[in-house]
Amino acid sequence: MTAPPEPPPPTSPETDAATGAEKTNGLWRYAWPRYWPAWLFVGWLWLTAQLPWQTAIALHKGLGRALYHLLPRSRLIVSRNLKICLPERTPAD
Helix, strand or coil: CCCCCCCCCCCCCCECCCCCCECCCCHHHHCCHHHHHHHHHHHHHHHHHHCCHHHHHHHHHHHHHHHHHHCHHHHHHHHHHHHHHCCCCCCCC
């Protein structure tokens, strides 16, 4: 019988050719500004999960009402999609 193959030697961190910075593994690779909205959303979810249920619901209802008035284009898109998906429903439903 032959001996099992040896594991490969540990490698040094790779470097990015464009910036020369070391590429990292783990969550630090998501620390760049392009990921900040996602981190803010995760933080928001964590924060509201710590609140009592009724407080979290009231907070989200208020946020939903504010966004309803602040984002009219999205409101029209959602309305149209619901009319396509659920033609038997009335706008009051």
